Amino acid sequence: xxxxxxxxxxxxxxxxxxxxxxxxxxxxxxxxxxxxxxxxxxxxxxxxxxxxxxxxxxxxxxxxxxxxxxxxxxxxxxxxxxxxxxxxxxxxxxxxxxxxxxxxxxxxxxxxxxxxxxxxxxxxxxxxxxxxxxxxxxxxxxxxxxxxxxxxxxxxxxxxxxxxxxxxxxxxxxxxxxxxxxxxxxxxxxxxxxxxxxxxxxxxxxxxxxxxxxxxxxxxxxxxxxxxxxxxxxxxxxxxxxxxxxxxxxxxxxxxxxxxxxxxxxxxxxxxxxxxxxxxxxxxxxxxxxxxxxxxxxxxxxxxxxxxxxxxxxxxxxxxxxxxxxxxxxxxxxxxxxxxxxxxxxxxxxxxxxxxxxxxxxxxxxxxxxxxxxxxxxxxxxxxxxxxxxxxxxxxxxxxxxxxxxxxxxxx
Numbered sequence: 495x496x497x498x499x500x501x502x503x504x505x506x507x508x509x510x511x512x513x514x515x516x517x518x519x520x521x522x523x524x525x526x527x528x529x530x531x532x533x534x535x536x537x538x539x540x541x542x543x544x545x546x547x548x549x550x551x552x553x554x555x556x557x558x559x560x561x562x563x564x565x566x567x568x569x570x571x572x573x574x575x576x577x578x579x580x581x582x583x584x585x586x587x588x589x590x591x592x593x594x595x596x597x598x599x600x601x602x603x604x605x606x607x608x609x610x611x612x613x614x615x616x617x618x619x620x621x622x623x624x625x626x627x628x629x630x631x632x633x634x635x636x637x638x639x640x641x642x643x644x645x646x647x648x649x650x651x652x653x654x655x656x657x658x659x660x661x662x663x664x665x666x667x668x669x670x671x672x673x674x675x676x677x678x679x680x681x682x683x684x685x686x687x688x689x690x691x692x693x694x695x696x697x698x699x700x701x702x703x704x705x706x707x708x709x710x711x712x713x714x715x716x717x718x719x720x721x722x723x724x725x726x727x728x729x730x731x732x733x734x735x736x737x738x739x740x741x742x743x744x745x746x747x748x749x750x751x752x753x754x755x756x757x758x759x760x761x762x763x764x765x766x767x768x769x770x771x772x773x774x775x776x777x778x779x780x781x782x783x784x785x786x787x788x789x790x791x792x793x794x795x796x797x798x799x800x801x802x803x804x805x806x807x808x809x810x811x812x813x814x815x816x817x818x819x820x821x822x823x824x825x826x827x828x829x830x831x832x833x834x835x836x837x838x839x840x841x842x843x844x845x846x847x848x849x850x851x852x853x854x855x856x857x858x859x860x861x862x863x864x865x866x867x868x869x870x871x872x873x874x875x876x877x878x879x880x881x882x883x884x885x886x887x888x889x890x891x892x893x894x895x896x897x898x899x900x901x902x903x904x905x906x
Contacts, residue, residue: 496515496871496873497515497516497860497863497869497870497871498513498514498515498516498523498871498872498873499513499514499516499566499567499671499856499859499860499871499872500512500513500555500563500565500566500567500856500872501513501514501566501567501568501569501679501852501853501855501856501859502548502551502552502566502567502568502569502663502668502852503569503676503679503849503851503852503855504530504533504536504538504544504548504568504569504659504662505530505533505536505700505701506530506533506534506535506536506700506701506702506703506723506725507529507530507700507701507702507724507725508527508528508529508530508701508848509527509528509529509530509547509548509550509551510525510526510527510551510848510849510851510852511524511525511526511527511551511552511554511555511563511566511852512524512525512844512849512852512853512856513525513555513559513563514853514856516856516857516860519841520841520853520856520857522841522842522843522844522853523559523843524555524558524559524843525843525844525849525853526551526554526555526558527551527848527849528547528550528551528554529547530544530547531543531544531546531547532544532545532546532547533547534702535573535702535703535721536571536573536700536702536703536719537571537573537655537658538658538659538662541658541661541662541665542665544662544666545662545663545665545666546666548662548663548666548668549666549667552666552667552668561873561877562877563668563872564667564668564669565668565669565670565671565872566663566668566669566670566671566872567670567671567672567673567674567855567856567859568659568663568668568670568672568673568674569673569674569675569676569679569851569852569855570616570651570655570656570659570673570674570675571651571655571719572651572675572676572677572705572707572717572719573703573719574651574652574655575616575649575650575651575675575717576613576649576650576651577647577648577649577714577715577716578608578647578648578650579621579645579646579647579648580604580605580608580618580645580646580647580648581604581643581644581645581646582600582601582602582603582604582605582606582643582644582646583600583603583641583642583643583644584596584599584600584603584641584642585640585641585642586639586640586641586642590638590639590640591635591636591637591638591639592625592634592635592636592637592639592642593635593636593867594635594865594866594867594868595866595867596634596642597620597623597634597635597642597644597865597866597867598866598867600623600642600643600644601618601620601644601646604618604644604646604648605618605648608648609648609650610650612652612653613650613651613652613653614650614651614652614653614655614656615648615649615650616649616650616651616656616673616674616675617648617649617674617675617678617862618646618647618648618649619646619647619649619713619714620632620644620645620646620865621644621645621646621647621711621713622644622645623642623643623644623645624642624643624644624645625637625639625641625642625643626639626640626641633865635865635867647713647714647715649675649714656673659673671859671872672859672862674855674858674859675714675717676698676705676851676852676854676855677696677698677705677707677709677714677717677851678714678854678855678858679850679851679852679853679854679855679856679857679858680696680698680811680813680837680850680851680854681696681707681709681712681714681811681854682854682855682857682858682861683813683837683839683841683850683853683854683857684696684811684813684837684850685712688808689709689712689808689809690711690712691711692711692808692809693708693709693710693711693803693805693806693807693808694708694709694807694808694809694810694811695707695708695709695799695807695809695810695811696709696810696811696813697792697795697810697811697812697813697814698812698813698814698850698851699723699724699791699812699813699814699816699817700723700724700814701723701724701725701815702721702723702725703719703720703721703722703723704719704720704722704723704791704794704795704814705717705718705719705720706718706719706720706795706798706799706802708799708802708803708805710805715803716802716803717802718798718801718802720791720794720795720798722787722790722791722794723791723814723816724746724814724815724816726787726791727746727783727784727787727788727816728742728743728746729742730783730784730786730787731745731746731780731783731784734783735765735773735775735780736768737765737768737773738768741765745763745765745775745780746784746819749761749763749775749777749780750777750780750781750783750784750819751777751781751784751819751820751821752781752784752785752788752816752819752820752821752822752824752825753781753785753821753822753824753825754778754781754782754785755821755824756781756820756821756824757777757778757781757782757821758777758778759776759777759778761776761777761778762774762775762776762777763775763777781821784819785825788816788822788825789825789828789829792812792825792826792829792830793829795830796829796830807833808833809833809834809835810830810833810834810835811834811835811836811837812826812830812834812835812836812837813836813837813847813850813851814847814848814850815846815847815848817836817837817847818846818847818848822836823835823836837850839853841853
């Protein structure tokens with residue numbers, strides 16, 4: 495079975511959609527981004543407006559793929575996430591080796607009675623398994639044994655958050671196959687054999703906020719949201735040069751660089767200000783404005799990392815669209831040190847850090863299915879055949895809200 499999935503990242507500034515086939519690595523079949531409306535600080539405020547933007551993005555993606563999109567993995571904001579360590583156990587009775595359904599059962603047991611009534615489960619991520627007397631097993635599949643235990647991290651968010659997302663997607667005509675935190679996607683795009691054994695941090699600088707998350711051995715264990723993002727840079731440019739929002743964004747995205755040291759003093763551009771006067775802007779000057787705000791965000795993020803954990807941090811990964819600015823690594827070295835680096839998206843078709851969350855969510859979803867021994871695709875066989883042509887050209891019952899969506903998201 496071909497494993498083809500679609501992810502939708504609903505942000506304050508834009509809606510990102512990626513469709514990819516999971517092979518050893520994601521093979522992107524299409525990616526697009528459109529301006530969002532009805533979303534503030536990463537939270538959907540107006541479902542009808544947000545659904546309108548989502549439909550527009552879906553329509554653009556369908557035009558590229560040549561097939562209909564009717565289901566997706568969707569991001570959920572991590573602002574109000576709560577973490578809890580849970581444990582469960584089960585007997586291996588069907589055969590002598592652990593299968594995917596045994597892992598599903600032990601995780602279900604770990605969740606029994608653990609989700610508060612006012613909150614919704616997003617995922618339960620195994621820390622380690624114990625099979626009989628063998629401890630600290632990461633993947634027990636196909637191992638022989640009779641009794642399986644698990645220790646896992648459970649994440650939940652307020653019911654109202656999930657209800658709004660599901661309502662919005664329903665209006666947009668999209669069935670929610672799963673929900674995932676964007677930072678889980680970011681980590682999946684940055685993970686390595688070394689990072690899966692270490693503690694580190696992910697900093698995602700978004701449009702209106704910055705998410706700072708602690709990752710321990712590949713699992714998000716803490717998270718905090720800072721009320722600063724690239725929008726603040728737009729405001730700084732608008733205020734200093736007295737230009738409109740569109741001009742400020744254009745200057746930031748096409749002319750300026752992240753670090754004054756990286757800028758060209760002789761590179762200038764001429765624009766028309768709000769009062770119709772001509773302004774000559776030097777790259778080094780506007781980059782100094784951007785650098786000041788980015789330093790503030792990075793230093794606040796570093797302070798938050800130190801507040802969130804006392805663990806030794808082995809790596810810090812920075813992502814988000816603004817991290818694509820030339821010279822960004824200069825600031826990272828200065829503010830965060832040598833353990834920090836910008837995420838480098840190398841996947842053909844989505845080579846921009848604005849796609850790190852949504853493409854990573856697809857990878858995260860696939861890994862979750864693999865562990866549980868489930869095979870699934872979001873497209874029918876006839877659609878897969880059409881997508882294959884494009885690929886050649888481009889080289890469990892419960893009463894809560896989530897459990898009614900696609901079998902409790904594959905039992906989490």
